Amino acid sequence: MTDRAAVVSEVLVAPDVVFAPVRSQTALEETVDRLGTAIKLGLLAPATRLPPERELCARLGIARSTLRQALAALSESGHLHATRGRAGGTFVADPQPPAAPPSPELLEVWREVCDERLAVELGVAVLAAERATPAALDSLAALVDALDRALDDFSTYRQADIHLHVGLAEATGSARLVKAMTEMQGAMSGLISFIAHPHDVLASSNAQHRRLLAALRERDEARAVRVMTEHIRATEHVLAGLLPAG
Amino acid sequence: MTDRAAVVSEVLVAPDVVFAPVRSQTALEETVDRLGTAIKLGLLAPATRLPPERELCARLGIARSTLRQALAALSESGHLHATRGRAGGTFVADPQPPAAPPSPELLEVWREVCDERLAVELGVAVLAAERATPAALDSLAALVDALDRALDDFSTYRQADIHLHVGLAEATGSARLVKAMTEMQGAMSGLISFIAHPHDVLASSNAQHRRLLAALRERDEARAVRVMTEHIRATEHVLAGLLPAG
C-alpha cells in the first residue's frame, strides 16, 4: 500500500493536469470553430450552401442569435457570404480567403499536436484494417488516384488528403474518431499549409497512402500501423525542418 | 475537380459531424467533471487535501464562487468533505462512496469509448517506446510488480492499473496525451469497475503490462503496438461478454 503510493508519486505529475485551468469555450466560440474548421478543411466545399439559419441553429442546439454571431464572424473573415431573398442563403465563399499564418500559440504546441495526430491516425489505421468495407476502401482508393493527379497543385492535394484521412476515420464507423480526426486536422492544417511541398514529397506521401490502403485491404493491422507511423513521421520531419524548433 | 467531388461525397458523412449539437460545458460542469474523475480514478487519493479554495480557484482560472459550487456538489455526493478552521481544508473522502452503476448513455457508446481508448493507448505505446526514460520505465516496472501483489484485490489493482496507464502517458512527455488518457480512463472506469475480474484475468492482463514494458525498454515500437493492441482488445472482449450488446 505504502510502497505503491511511493512508487506512484515518483512518476505522477497528474495533479498539474487535474488542476490545470478549466477552458470553457462559449457556444459562440465553439460554433465559429466548428464551422470555420470545416470550411478551412474543405469539408464544406466552396459554394456549398449551408442549411437555413432557422434549421441550422436547431441542429446545433443553439439560439439563432448566437448562430448569427458566428456566421457574422465568418462572413467578416471572408469565409462565408449571405444573400437575401427566397432563393438566398448562406454560402461558403468561393474562392476562400488566403489562410492566416500559424499563430505563435500553435507553434508552441505543434509537437504535441503531432503526438495527438499519431494517436488518432494509429487508432484509425488499426480499426479501419479491422472494419473498413470493401466499398469504402474502393472510394478511398479512388481518392488516392485523384491525389496522384494533383501532385502539382498543393491546395487541391491538401484538400483531398484531408478527405482521405477523414474518410479513413469514417470507415471505422466511430463518430468520436471522426470528430477527433477533424479537430486534429484543423489544428495541423495551420502548419501544413504554410510549408513548401514539392512534387516529390507529395508523391512519396501518396505512395504511403497507397501502401496503407493495400494493408487495410488485406486486413493486415501490423503493416497498416507501420505504414501509418511512417506516414505521420514523414510529415513531422518536414515540419521539424521548417518550423522554429519546439 | 468534379470527379473528386463525386468520389468524396460517396464516403463523407462529415456534415453530420460538422452540424452536430455543440456541447458547451459550463465552467461548473467541467470543474465537477475534472475533480470528480480525478477522485474516482484515484489520481487524488483518499484523504488527500486539496489546495485552499482561494488558491485552487486561481489555478483553475475560475471564480471562487464557481469552484465552491463544484466542491459542494462533490461533497454532496460524498467524494469530498470539508473542515473549517485554521488547520481545516477540503479533503478527498476516505473511504470513497460506492461507485454508481454505468449510465444508459455510457452503455450506448461504450464501444466508441473503447475505440478511442485504442487510439490513445496506441499513440502512447509508440511514443513511450521512443521517448520513455529508463528511470520512468523503472518506476513503471515497480508498479507492475505492485499490480502482481494485488491480483486478489480488484479495487487496489484497478487503481494501480490506472496509475500505470497514466504513467505511460506521462512518460511520453505530452500533456495532451495525459489529458486524453485521464479523460478516457474516466469514461472507461464506469464500465470496468462493474464487471467481475477474477484473479486469472488480472494476472494475464498484468503479464501483458510486463511484456509491454519489455518492448518499451528495447524501444521496439512494433512489439509495443502489438502487445498494447492485445491488451486493449482483451478488456474489450471481457466487456463485450458482460455488457448488453452495443
Added chain:
DNA sequence: GCCATAAGGAAGGATGATCAGACCTTTTCC
C-alpha cells in the same frame, strides 16, 4: 488566555452570454 491567521462559508450586485420570440426586408416562384 488572547489574538492573529488561515481556512471554509455566505451574500451582494455587476456583467456578459445566451435564449426565445416577434417583427422587418428582400427576393423568388406561382
Added chain:
DNA sequence: GGAAAAGGTCTGATCATCCTTCCTTATGGC
C-alpha cells in the same frame, strides 16, 4: 400581385459567472 422562404433586426428575460466584502470556525504562537 401575393405567398413563401430566406436573411436581418430588435428587445427583454434568464442564467452563469465574476468580483468583492464580510462572517464563522479552528489553530498555533505569544
